[in-house]
Amino acid sequence: MTKKSFLAGWAVALIVGIPLATVNEIAGLIIGITIGSLLAASKKGGGAIGFLTAPWIYLSPYIVPLMINYLRGNVPLLNLLLLIGYGLLDIVVIIFTIVAIILGVIFGYIGLRIAKKS
Numbered sequence: 001m002t003k004k005s006f007l008a009g010w011a012v013a014l015i016v017g018i019p020l021a022t023v024n025e026i027a028g029l030i031i032g033i034t035i036g037s038l039l040a041a042s043k044k045g046g047g048a049i050g051f052l053t054a055p056w057i058y059l060s061p062y063i064v065p066l067m068i069n070y071l072r073g074n075v076p077l078l079n080l081l082l083l084i085g086y087g088l089l090d091i092v093v094i095i096f097t098i099v100a101i102i103l104g105v106i107f108g109y110i111g112l113r114i115a116k117k118s
Helices: 003-021 025-040 043-058 060-072 077-088 091-117
Strands: none
Touching (some): 003 043, 003 060
16 A cells, blocks of 8 residues: 555545435445545555545535535534534444444455456
8 A cells, every 4th residue: 555545545435425425325435435445455545544534424414514504604613513523423423434444444455456466
């Protein structure tokens, strides 16, 4: 794993996962983490991508409207940070983050095998 492949996998996971999460949170999470981990092509990179992007992908249907309201001036910064912070501590988000780490490690290993064969 290189820094460039990790950053590319992280960015692709967010770019693919967030729009899909507006339709279905779980599908956006799975597809985003899978593609990002395959691009990172290592077990460590896949696990890190799963850990770092899972809460943001899963909560994106709630975070994006909050950010828009903050930029319009309707929500103060403290309220925005408290709502996002408490959302990240939810048990469902923590469970999906653990699942995303496992999924990232599995697909990172698959991506590593594919990269070694080619």
